[in-house]
Amino acid sequence: MKQTLHVDIQDYDIEISDDRIENLKDKIDFLTTGKKRLFVISRKVYKLYGKLLNLPEDEIFILPDGEKEKNIKNYLKIQEKAFESGLTRKDVMIAIGGGVVGDITGFAASTYMRGIDYIQIPTTLLSMVDSSVGGKTAIDIEGAKNIIGSFWQPKVVLININFLKTLDKKQFLSGIGEILKYSFIEKSCEYEKPIFLSEYLTLCCEKLFEFDSVTLMRVIDYCLKLKISVVNKDEKESGLRRVLNFGHTFGHALESITNFKKFTHGEAVVQGIFIALSLAYKTDLINYAYYRLSAELLESYGFKSINITKYDCDKLTEIMKHDKKAQSDKILFMLPCGKKSVKAVKFSSEEVKDFLVQTPHITPV
Numbered sequence: 442m443k444q445t446l447h448v449d450i451q452d453y454d455i456e457i458s459d460d461r462i463e464n465l466k467d468k469i470d471f472l473t474t475g476k477k478r479l480f481v482i483s484r485k486v487y488k489l490y491g492k493l494l495n496l497p498e499d500e501i502f503i504l505p506d507g508e509k510e511k512n513i514k515n516y517l518k519i520q521e522k523a524f525e526s527g528l529t530r531k532d533v534m535i536a537i538g539g540g541v542v543g544d545i546t547g548f549a550a551s552t553y554m555r556g557i558d559y560i561q562i563p564t565t566l567l568s569m570v571d572s573s574v575g576g577k578t579a580i581d582i583e584g585a586k587n588i589i590g591s592f593w594q595p596k597v598v599l600i601n602i603n604f605l606k607t608l609d610k611k612q613f614l615s616g617i618g619e620i621l622k623y624s625f626i627e628k629s630c631e632y633e634k635p636i637f638l639s640e641y642l643t644l645c646c647e648k649l650f651e652f653d654s655v656t657l658m659r660v661i662d663y664c665l666k667l668k669i670s671v672v673n674k675d676e677k678e679s680g681l682r683r684v685l686n687f688g689h690t691f692g693h694a695l696e697s698i699t700n701f702k703k704f705t706h707g708e709a710v711v712q713g714i715f716i717a718l719s720l721a722y723k724t725d726l727i728n729y730a731y732y733r734l735s736a737e738l739l740e741s742y743g744f745k746s747i748n749i750t751k752y753d754c755d756k757l758t759e760i761m762k763h764d765k766k767a768q769s770d771k772i773l774f775m776l777p778c779g780k781k782s783v784k785a786v787k788f789s790s791e792e793v794k795d796f797l798v799q800t801p802h803i804t805p806v
């Protein structure tokens with residue numbers, strides 16, 4: 442099975458397939474005919490799939506796994522390897538791995554000799570439904586994620602769901618967190634017709650966890666249709682693209698206060714969605730029925746809202762204040778404002794802190 446989506450800006454394709462991983466090599470060779478290549482591949486993925494991928498050893502840079510590897514040192518090592526291998530402006534980098542590999546390779550490609558092509562081959566559910574598409578590339582600095590980066594679209598994205606067979610449950614759930622996010626923002630993504638993602642997710646939970654290929658490919662296809670619709674209209678995040686940050690204001694703060702160790706990105710985003718739902722309910726943007734229905738969808742996938750008063754709410758608020766998306770001294774949240782729609786709402790730090798310490802427990806009306 443194979444389906445292809447198209448991104449209008451920079452004109453590139455996204456292929457979603459369940460083809461044999463062994464066949465990827467021919468596909469890449471065909472796409473890169475006559476070019477020098479540098480493959481940046483996650484160490485874990487290389488251990489699991491190196492033999493099947495059968496890539497030439499001298500064209501490979503192996504990146505250790507983990508967010509801490511998305512740093513300036515590894516960025517420089519990739520650039521040096523590209524230079525030593527003789528890559529020129531007409532050549533290509535290829536990222537094979539999760540979001541860390543995709544982000545650092547994309548940034549390296551966007552700056553090598555003032556910008557060369559790159560191909561995204563995402564191997565985690567999270568990177569398949571989010572970071573491999575849309576051209577956000579970045580590396581981290583000490584204590585802050587994605588501070589140095591660029592918008593640089595890939596030449597092509599090759600998604601093969603067979604990589605997910607070896608993904609651990611926690612990482613799979615992280616991807617599910619981002620997928621659930623799309624169901625809350627469907628209308629705001631302004632896709633040409635309804636996709637009914639939340640309805641589909643309500644029905645397909647069991648099949649997703651059973652790794653049913655048709656269901657997985659359909660869910661990835663739905664999420665990417667929504668993301669592409671947004672990115673085509675607002676590549677550089679001057680407005681509409683902010684809808685993709687639903688759940689992320691609090692989610693990022695939670696990841697940061699727990700040193701990126703306790704929660705995966707998707708788990709933190711889901712906690713951000715719980716917070717956004719309560720904040721929207723408390724400010725009368727949504728009614729209790731929508732609040733409850735939404736919480737139930739998250740709960741049906743095994744997510745539970747945590748007690749945030751366990752964490753230092755002053756510090757959480759401080760982190761949100763310094764978020765890249767914050768404006769002046771206000772904290773910007775994307776909040777649900779009706780079925781499948783979200784809007785940007787600004788709060789003062791005091792308002793946010795008060796809300797957090799009161800714990801957003803919601804009792805039926």
Ligand code: GLY
Nearest residue numbers: 571575577682685
């Ligand atoms: N991950 C959000 C975006 O690509 O804008």
